[in-house]
Structure formats: C-alpha cells, structure tokens
Amino acid sequence: MNYIVLDLEWNQCPYGKDREIRRLPFEIVEIGAVKLNSEKEIVDTFHGLVRPAVYHRLHFRTKEVIAVSFEELKREGRPFPEVVRAFFRWCGDDCRFCTFGTLDLTELQRNLSYYKLDDLLKGPVFYEDVQKLFAIAYETRKERRALSYVVDFLGIEDNGEFHQALDDAVYTAKVLQRIPDDVILKNFSIDCYRTPKSREEEIRVRYETYEKFISREFKSKEAVMGDRLIRQVRCFACGEYVRREIPWFSDAGKNYYTVCKCPNHGYVKSKVRVRKAADGEYFGIKTTKMIGDTDVDKILKKQSFLKAKRRRKGREDDE
Numbered sequence: 001m002n003y004i005v006l007d008l009e010w011n012q013c014p015y016g017k018d019r020e021i022r023r024l025p026f027e028i029v030e031i032g033a034v035k036l037n038s039e040k041e042i043v044d045t046f047h048g049l050v051r052p053a054v055y056h057r058l059h060f061r062t063k064e065v066i067a068v069s070f071e072e073l074k075r076e077g078r079p080f081p082e083v084v085r086a087f088f089r090w091c092g093d094d095c096r097f098c099t100f101g102t103l104d105l106t107e108l109q110r111n112l113s114y115y116k117l118d119d120l121l122k123g124p125v126f127y128e129d130v131q132k133l134f135a136i137a138y139e140t141r142k143e144r145r146a147l148s149y150v151v152d153f154l155g156i157e158d159n160g161e162f163h164q165a166l167d168d169a170v171y172t173a174k175v176l177q178r179i180p181d182d183v184i185l186k187n188f189s190i191d192c193y194r195t196p197k198s199r200e201e202e203i204r205v206r207y208e209t210y211e212k213f214i215s216r217e218f219k220s221k222e223a224v225m226g227d228r229l230i231r232q233v234r235c236f237a238c239g240e241y242v243r244r245e246i247p248w249f250s251d252a253g254k255n256y257y258t259v260c261k262c263p264n265h266g267y268v269k270s271k272v273r274v275r276k277a278a279d280g281e282y283f284g285i286k287t288t289k290m291i292g293d294t295d296v297d298k299i300l301k302k303q304s305f306l307k308a309k310r311r312r313k314g315r316e317d318d319e
C-alpha cells in the first residue's frame with residue numbers, strides 16, 4: 001500500500017459569499033501530491049494546475065496565499081476533470097490518502113460531485129490527518145498547529161515557500177515520515193462528505209480509548225436521535241448493553257449526551273454530534289468511552305446548567 005499525501009489550493013467567489021455558486025464554494029485550482037511506499041519513502045510526486053471554470057478572478061485571500069497568478073492558471077491549467085483523472089490514475093488502486101487537516105478530501109469530493117465524477121473516490125474515505133497525528137505524537141491530542149510551525153518544530157528544512165500545493169505536500173510527507181507507524185495505524189480519520197447510505201454501510205470503528213459509530217442519513221435531527229442504534233449504548237470495555245444513568249440530553253441541539261453504567265466496568269459516556277450531510281439530510285456521529293466519577297459530575301453540572309438556562313429563557317419568553 002502507498003501513502004498519497006495530498007494538498008490542494010482552491011479559489012472562492014471573488015465577489016463575496018452571497019454570489020458564490022452554492023454547489024461549489026471552493027474551486028480547486030492546484031493539486032500537489034507525494035507518493036510514499038509502505039516504508040514511507042518518497043517515490044513520486046504529482047503536480048497539476050487547474051484552469052478555472054467557475055470563478056473568473058482570484059479572491060483576494062486566494063491571491064495572498066497561492067504562488068500562481070490567475071493568468072498562469074488560465075494559460076497553463078488543464079480542465080479539472082482532466083487533471084483529476086490523471087491524478088487518480090497516478091495514485092493507483094491501493095493507496096491511503098493523507099492530508100494536513102480535515103478540509104482537502106471534503107473539497108476534493110465536492111469538486112468531483114460538481115463535475116459528476118463521484119465514482120473516482122468512493123466515500124466515506126478513511127484517511128490520515130497528519131495535523132492530528134503530529135499533535136498525538138508530539139504534543140497533546142487536541143492541539144492543532146499550522147504546517148509552518150510543525151515543519152519548524154521537527155527541524156525539517158524548508159525553502160521559505162508555503163501554500164504552494166506541491167511544496168506543502170512535500171512538507172506534509174516529511175512530517176508523516178516522522179510519525180511512528182503505530183500512531184498512524186491507531187488514529188486514522190474518516191471523512192464524511194459521503195455518508196453511509198444504508199444500515200449495512202454504517203460505520204463502527206474501535207480506537208484505543210473510544211468507539212466511533214457513524215449512522216446513515218435521516219430526514220431530521222429528531223429522527224437521528226430516535227434511531228435505535230444511535231440511542232443504544234454498550235460498555236466500551238465489555239460490549240454489553242448498559243443501563244442509563246443520565247438520559248440523553250442536548251446542548252444547543254447539536255450535541256447529545258448520555259451516561260450509562262456497566263455493573264462490571266463503571267461509567268460509560270456516549271456523545272452524538274448531529275451533522276448535516278452534503279445533500280441536506282442529517283446523520284449522527286456517536287463516540288463512546290469509559291469515564292470516571294469526576295467526569296460524571298461535570299456532565300451533571302452541564303445538564304443542570306442547561307436546564308436552568310432553558311427555564312430562564314422560558315420565563316423571558318412568557319413575559
């Protein structure tokens with residue numbers, strides 16, 4: 001299996017958000033990629049410029065960060081379908097995508113959808129987020145650093161250029177080389193631009209300290225939270241169904257929480273993030289892990305705080 005480290009540059013509507021094409025807010029203009037073998041040795045690179053076809057000027061922000069001008073893109077770029085087909089041919093069949101951060105694969109798929117090329121990349125895509133892997137290997141799990149910081153931190157030689165797709169892909173590949181294999185293996189990410197479409201496609205993944213479940217789509221948030229498999233909680237340690245201690249409750253309607261108790265292993269917490277899919281429906285991402293007594297207290301405090309807030313809000317509405 002090869003690793004494909006991918007970096008994209010994109011343009012956005014130069015006339016502001018209200019005039020953007022809803023189906024394509026970010027038009028990819030450059031693809032840079034590095035291929036590494038299973039020993040993480042760099043074996044090849046790919047670079048493609050895309051001739052813009054949706055937005056006919058560079059947004060000022062894009063102009064600030066990318067190394068090519070609009071005229072160069074017009075002159076040297078090829079149509080997106082042509083560049084992206086060449087890219088996937090170059091990738092080969094057996095590869096694992098790696099990106100710095102969580103955005104690139106989503107925008108790649110959105111651009112593929114715009115050109116009705118969805119078949120080129122079947123989702124949900126399992127990939128490596130090198131920004132996250134760096135945090136886990138070198139800092140704390142939640143930290144997210146800029147690529148320039150990471151390159152400097154690891155003492156990787158740089159040429160002073162960032163935001164050129166191929167340069168950034170090469171830096172990211174060199175960061176990947178410095179991440180231990182077991183960290184890579186245990187901490188892969190899942191891109192949900194394309195969600196599971198049926199019960200069978202739903203995803204259940206076990207990481208070291210938590211389990212992740214990604215549901216299929218539903219018509220509403222309420223329907224997500226009404227789903228049997230979303231509501232059910234099993235003990236992370238033994239897999240047995242567990243009794244509810246704190247019933248499902250929600251913060252502002254985006255996240256839902258519950259605490260259960262396993263007679264043998266103690267408290268289990270589940271959290272569901274309800275997200276809107278690209279086609280406008282809803283799906284849930286549930287994470288389940290073991291927690292201690294102090295975590296239970298924190299959740300109880302959160303719940304009573306939310307209840308009090310709701311009560312206050314109710315009174316204000318009555319007045």
Ligand SMILES: [Zn+2]
Binds near residue numbers: 237238240264266
């Ligand atoms: Zn248990």
